[in-house]
Amino acid sequence: MYENDNITSTPKRCALTEVTNSSYVSPTANLKLLTNVALQYPTPPPSAVHRKEKSLQILCDKFLNLYPLHCNGTMEIQLDSTAARLGVEKRRMYDIINILEAMQCAVHKRKNTYLWHGGSRLNSFLKMLKKQGENLRLSEALRGRAPKPPAPKHKTLGVLAQRFLMLFLVEPQNTLINLEMAVKVLIDTSNKNKTDFSPEQLDRQHKSKVRRLYDIANVFISIGLIEKVSGNLILKKPVFKYVGPYKIKKPDKTAVAIPSPITPLSVLDTQQKITPCHVYASRSKRRLEFTTPDNDTKLGVTTPPDTPSHKWDEILLVANMELNRINNGILL
């Protein structure tokens, strides 16, 4: 049952030409007639449907209506028919499914067919992602104290999605991350001795990655893993924060002060140690509460009645980014 997913309303009926008599018209002739009529119409109404309504986030919402994260068992997904049902090009399905696949919500079974697992594996997978993020030393990389992870060769969108998420998992709760810094960490720009890229090429690569991250962020928002925090005062750029289900462990006592200079971020770190934060789900439509089969942790998310503003966090983190930039004169 597809509820009328506000798919733009059916055009009103109106006679294209008077039907003079009800004589039979061959299918071919009919098609020709329709084609001709269609051609007379000056291209479909320019933007009857607004850009926003076509966003990946909304498309993913619709997709998740068809294939819910909370579902028992599995379902088969046929990409082409799903695309048709959602009224989009198949190309868009790849954008979504690749990211969902990277989150282990689906697996590619065969041509045009995926097996949907929903979020049943998400929690355990997030744990693994966190570990991987630690192994990759992403936290240090963020601070320019460790090399960036090597560039993936295949399935870059999926890998990028995983790494992007790792950043949130590896950092203290409520850490705000913006796309610019994410790209810097996630993409190995230490041009290999191979071909030295021209500054313009590097800039294009960078911009391209940011575009991808926007796409990824949109489906993450739809899944309910992250949330966009707007209105930050320092930079206009938006920042994102993790609101997903996986409760990150308190950074146990072994985590002693990182020997880094005092930066706004390190201040933020220590503050968060003192004041344990909760994971806020806030107004996210989708509430993620999965249970892992092997389950130890209760992964539910609770929403405090009134979420305190995290303006400071924002400011600190963004400021930290600026500081870093200045400190190590990173340009791209």
Added chain:
DNA sequence: TATTCCCGCCAGATT
């Protein structure tokens, strides 16, 4: 204007 990111070209992979 700057930011966001849809759209679809096109190349490489598969069937």
Added chain:
DNA sequence: AATCTGGCGGGAATA
């Protein structure tokens, strides 16, 4: 050869 996948970036909509 045909079709499927998915990287990629132009440029339009939006803030």
